[in-house]
Amino acid sequence: MPVLALDVGGANIKLANASGYADSMEFPLWKRRDELPEFLKEVREHAPVFQRLALTMTGELADCFGTKQEGVRFILSSVQDVFKDGEIRVYLTTGELASVSSAAERPLDAAASNWHALGRYACRHFPPKGDGAVIDVGSTTTDFVPIRDGQLLNVGRTDPERLLSGELVYSGIERTPICAMAQTVKLRGADCPLAAELFATSLDIFLVMGLIDEATENHETADGRPATREFAKSRLARMVCADAEELTWTEVNEMARELYRKQVKFAAARWEHAMSANSLSPELVVISGHGDFLAEAILDAAGVTSQRIYLSDLINDRAARCGPAFALAVWAEENW
Numbered sequence: 042m043p044v045l046a047l048d049v050g051g052a053n054i055k056l057a058n059a060s061g062y063a064d065s066m067e068f069p070l071w072k073r074r075d076e077l078p079e080f081l082k083e084v085r086e087h088a089p090v091f092q093r094l095a096l097t098m099t100g101e102l103a104d105c106f107g108t109k110q111e112g113v114r115f116i117l118s119s120v121q122d123v124f125k126d127g128e129i130r131v132y133l134t135t136g137e138l139a140s141v142s143s144a145a146e147r148p149l150d151a152a153a154s155n156w157h158a159l160g161r162y163a164c165r166h167f168p169p170k171g172d173g174a175v176i177d178v179g180s181t182t183t184d185f186v187p188i189r190d191g192q193l194l195n196v197g198r199t200d201p202e203r204l205l206s207g208e209l210v211y212s213g214i215e216r217t218p219i220c221a222m223a224q225t226v227k228l229r230g231a232d233c234p235l236a237a238e239l240f241a242t243s244l245d246i247f248l249v250m251g252l253i254d255e256a257t258e259n260h261e262t263a264d265g266r267p268a269t270r271e272f273a274k275s276r277l278a279r280m281v282c283a284d285a286e287e288l289t290w291t292e293v294n295e296m297a298r299e300l301y302r303k304q305v306k307f308a309a310a311r312w313e314h315a316m317s318a319n320s321l322s323p324e325l326v327v328i329s330g331h332g333d334f335l336a337e338a339i340l341d342a343a344g345v346t347s348q349r350i351y352l353s354d355l356i357n358d359r360a361a362r363c364g365p366a367f368a369l370a371v372w373a374e375e376n377w
Contacts, residue, residue: 044377045091046370047084048155048363049077049116051103052181052216052261054084057366059374062089063359067261071103074115081123094124095373097132097155097365101148102200113148117141130377132158132369134198138376153200155365156209160186160193162368163327166355167191173325173347174316176339177364178332180215180244183308183339184208185315187323196318207315210308214253214332217243218263219280223303226281226296233281239263241276243304248273249297252334305335309342323347327355329364 048055051070057063064087068080101112121129121141131144134154144151160175167173167188175186185208187194197203204211212222219241225232241263247253248270259268266272274293275285281296288296316323326345328336329352340349353361360367 042092042377043090044093044095044370044373045088046095046097046366046368046373047120048366048369049096049098049100049120050155050181051100054080055363055366056084056088057360057363057370058089058091059367059370060089061357061360061367063357063363063367065363067259069261070100071105074103074105077116077119078122081119085123091127093128093130093373093377094120095130095132095138095369096120097158097369098151099153099155101152109152110148113151114145117145117151130373132373136161138373149199155369156184156186156203157193157195157198158369158372159184159329159365160188160195162371163329163352164188164191164193166327166350167325171324172321173327174321174323175327175329176312176336177329178336178339179213179330180332181211181213181217183210183212183332183335185210185312187315187319187321189319189321194319194321196315206318207311207313210311212304212308213243214247214335215242215244215261217304219243219245219277219300222300222307226299228281228292228296235280236282238279240279241273243300244268245273245276246297246300246304249277249293250301301338305338305342308335308339312339312343312345325350327352329361331362 046057053065054068055065098116101109106112129141130138131151132154133150134157163175169191173188177184196206197208203209218239220237225234256268263276277293278285278288325348327350352364
């Protein structure tokens with residue numbers, strides 16, 4: 042029976058099926074917590090035909106919840122209210138598909154489980170012997186999933202464990218605050234301290250560099266103004282307490298390139314830490330998510346020369362952007 046997979050994040054909600062359908066919708070859960078059930082009703086109306094629903098999540102970490110357990114149970118309750126006439130299973134970091142009631146009793150196993158689903162799906166594309174890894178770069182985070190002999194070899198299972206192991210890096214291509222990426226940038230021949238304010242995010246780096254297309258309809262930016270190069274210049278200028286009139290495009294471009302290098306350097310160091318835990322030397326890396334250019338840069342900086350396969354080449358661009366949801370849909374259809 043057709044399965045729809047739902048991935049409820051803190052900033053985006055993604056859905057996919059095993060046939061290659063996928064969609065990603067902005068939904069800032071931390072701002073609109075109480076609107077989640079109504080938004081899920083809209084999601085359901087536009088979804089393709091399905092008879093079963095598989096759920097994964099990362100949204101439980103949003104600070105609109107007092108604890109992750111509260112967040113998991115709120116998301117479970119919201120999904121159950123909207124999809125009550127369908128059969129629902131929840132993916133756990135143990136690799137199980139659990140009932141909603143069982144997941145509610147084990148909320149920390151349901152929390153942040155989407156990387157596990159993606160890694161498990163990716164295992165089928167690795168040879169039965171040898172080392173490999175998945176790198177998934179999204180708007181908020183980067184995941185490294187180690188694989189050996191076609192099996193997951195992760196050290197961490199929870200978010201804190203994965204941060205410590207290097208398998209989770211809280212750095213992505215859109216939502217990472219600039220003040221979390223660096224303390225200084227070069228400006229007019231000197232090291233200029235950055236303002237410790239949410240004036241700009243990683244999205245602005247890549248808009249200025251032309252690595253992400255402008256989107257005038259996207260107002261999920263640091264100042265709420267559109268995701269365009271002109272406004273990105275203004276936001277980056279504020280990181281050195283200036284404005285768009287005080288800095289030239291050359292100065293802002295140089296800032297963006299330096300910040301990009303620092304982001305890549307940090308993530309590459311975490312990659313090396315994650316791989317060293319099991320003396321892993323990947324012969325094949327599967328790249329997932331819409332931050333593939335950042336994934337390539339991280340691997341290059343870490344000196345990784347192994348073969349690279351894009352998930353988008355194995356499925357399609359849309360499904361690859363929603364990789365964990367697609368992976369879960371496939372897994373659920375095969376293992377329900």
